[in-house]
Amino acid sequence: MxxxxxxxxxxxxxxxxxxxxxxxxxxxxxxxxxxxxxxxxxxxxxxxxxxxxxxxxxxxxxxxxxxxxxxxxxxxxxxxxxxxxxxxxxxxxxxxxxxxxxxxxxxxxxxxxxxxxxxxxEQDADTLKERLASGHIHPLPPLGDLQPETIENCTHIVGMxxxxxxxxxxxxxxxxxxxxxxxxxxxxxxxxxxxxxxxxxxxxxxxxxxxxxxxxxxxxxxxxxxxxxxxxxxxxxxxxxxxxxxxxxxxxxxxxxxxxxxxxxxxxxxxxxxxxxxxxxxxxxxxxxxxxxxxxxxTIKLEGARITGYETLSFSAVRDPHILANIEDWADLLRVMLTQRVEQTLGLSEDKYAFDVRLYGYNAVLKDLDPGQEAPREVGVMLLVNAPDQETATAVAKIANPLMLHLPTPDMDYLPSLAFATSPAEVERGPAYEFVLNHVVDSxxxxxxxxxxxxxxxxxx
Known part of the structure; x- marks a missing residue:
């Protein structure tokens, strides 16, 4: 050297x-x-x-x-x-x-x-729980006090x-x-x-x-x-x-x-x-x-992630000018219709799964922080479903399929044709994770x- x-x-x-x-x-x-x-x-x-x-x-x-x-x-x-x-x-x-x-x-x-x-x-969960019990792990904003079960639920924990x-x-x-x-x-x-x-x-x-x-x-x-x-x-x-x-x-x-x-x-x-x-x-x-x-x-900062469920994604595109003139109302209708049909078809209440509808080209990134001021020329509609298992997530996304392809606004007397980005429209993303540790441990x-x-x-x- x-x-x-x-x-x-x-x-x-x-x-x-x-x-x-x-x-x-x-x-x-x-x-x-x-x-x-x-x-x-x-x-x-x-x-x-x-x-x-x-x-x-x-x-x-x-x-x-x-x-x-x-x-x-x-x-x-x-x-x-x-x-x-x-x-x-x-x-x-x-x-x-x-x-x-x-x-x-x-x-x-x-x-x-x-x-x-x-x-x-990588850190051993049992050792970290001992350090937690002895008062040597502290939260960083915005998180609060760490619970032992949070440590147990992480698939991997690293110390920085x-x-x-x-x-x-x-x-x-x-x-x-x-x-x-x-x-x-x-x-x-x-x-x-x-x-x-x-x-x-x-x-x-x-x-x-x-x-x-x-x-x-x-x-x-x-x-x-x-x-x-x-x-x-x-x-x-x-x-x-x-x-x-x-x-x-x-x-x-x-x-x-x-x-x-x-x-x-x-x-x-x-x-x-x-x-x-x-x-x-x-x-x-x-x-x-x-x-x-x-x-x-x-101190050593801890980072940990756990599985939150399984995800399936669909993405369609809208260019119909009538829908685009009222795109937020259409998205709200999509949410209501999907929730109703999932309950009718799968018998699932809203606490058994979750989904997100994002309007790309309109407000998908900043949402209410930067609301659209005029009707866009085209919008991509992303549906992301999260459920306890992959089969359920995909089933919910498939129920959304005809809605994301042909859902009219209440004042339309015809079925519009929207456009999916992929065939099949449903893309299984597998397990989804979230960060759950933003804490430091005394060395x-x-x-x-x-x-x-x-x-x-x-x-x-």
Whole structure:
């Protein structure tokens, strides 16, 4: 592992998420600039609870393998570590093993010898219930006190690690660290903190680079390089044709934060109220004045998902101008008619299933926050049914089928013909999940909730 120059650590962030892709030339440029570590986030909760609940990745294997092949070869050639956080999208144990399997294949194919660490972040329900009973689990807004049955009902629970388990793996000799669920920032902050860089600049730089090139003038062109030193940090894009500006860099503190000046990590809070952003040239920004306040109690955030039922989806489209002139009344009529026919046909009361009708092209996204002011030219009608089992969900959707195809308004003396997007119209989505944990647990130590395994992976050709 290469020794970085005295006084600074350079973090190469190739992309906002492993599998999203990046130009290979940007990685080469980052190595030329003296990168000391490559860090990349492998997951997120942005796409909803399914990926945690089912322990399935959002990204395709081919995309993850492509990115990993480039990064592993670069890290091996430069003698620097590669750190991947939140493997497999949600950071479950299966997600870590899934990414580790891809890494093992690539190392074998390329004839590379690298020590690989797996950090597992899934939590045992019985242990969490003991911690709950002893008063060491606390809710985060807007949720209230946690109940033991909520823990029991989760299909998967992960703890969101800070930098400490990653540092432990690096100090144990790992050259590739594959972490379970981790804060996006911990992935980039771990190596600089291990090398003695100050907490304020390190955590702030990690926040800015967490999404790769999002803090640049062209996020599609690749990632960034952060150079952290005793007084602050600099950010520059890996594509020489792209720029960072003070506004673009400062604005990233607005991204996914409740407070644009403060951000909580497991061991404390980043404070950028006194930070200054200065353009060093037309593409590089210098940041100074960031602070970090260590917390009295180290905490780990819990994420958990449970099955809420099974879903079936239908989607039809309306262009009839008479219906569109009264689209909300038509949607209300659809809801009433479907409820009545389900009770008549299946004998189900409204507490035995649920459905949602959304009008795309009219108010499906913001609903009453941005009501339509005039009749649209066309509207997509999405029906989403949730029931305790798939058969019931599909049966309800099939009862809706003729209504979504031919339902007239009360003043129409003919049956309109609407249009389904698919045949069959009913698409079974399988189990649906919801997030039910937004709580923190008091740590005994920063690493006690995580399990680290290190193996020597080598080419056997």
């Amino acid at each position: 290469r020794n970085e120059p005295d006084g600074c650590v350079r973090v190469l962030a190739p992309t906002g998420m492993l599998g999203a892709g990046f130009p290979e030339s940007t990685i080469e440029h980052g190595l030329e600039l003296g990168a000391d570590v490559i860090s990349v986030d492998g997951g997120s909760t942005d796409s909803g609870p399914y990926y945690l609940g089912s322990s399935q990745p959002k990204t395709t294997r081919a995309a993850v393998a492509r990115d990993l092949r480039v990064l592993l070869k670069a890290a091996a050639r430069a003698g620097i570590p590669l750190i991947v956080g939140s493997c497999g999208t949600s950071g479950t144990d299966h997600g870590v093993d899934w990414v580790a399997g891809i890494v093992a294949e690539i190392l074998s194919d390329e004839g590379l010898r690298l020590r690989v660490a797996r950090i597992y972040s 690690m800070g930098h400490e388990p990653i540092v432990a793996a690096l100090e144990a000799g790992a050259q590739v660290v594959l972490a379970g669920r981790a804060t996006d920032t911990a992935v980039a902050a771990a190596y600089p903190l291990m090398k003695g860089m100050p907490s304020g600049p390190t955590w702030h730089a990690a926040k800015i680079v967490e999404c790769g090139g999002q803090c640049t003038s062209n996020p599609r062109a690749g990632g960034v390089l952060a150079t952290i030193d005793a007084d602050g940090f600099t950010i520059e894009p890996l594509d020489p044709a792209v720029s960072c500006t003070p506004i673009l860099v400062a604005a990233h503190m607005l991204y996914e934060t409740a407070n644009p000046f403060q951000m909580r990590e497991p061991d404390g809070t980043l404070d950028v109220r006194e930070a200054t952003y200065t353009a060093l040239d037309d593409r590089t920004v210098r940041v100074e004045g960031s602070r970090f306040h260590v917390a009295d109690q180290h 005994i130590t920063p690493t006690d909730m995580f399990r680290i395994e290190i193996e020597e992976t080598s080419h056997h050709g």
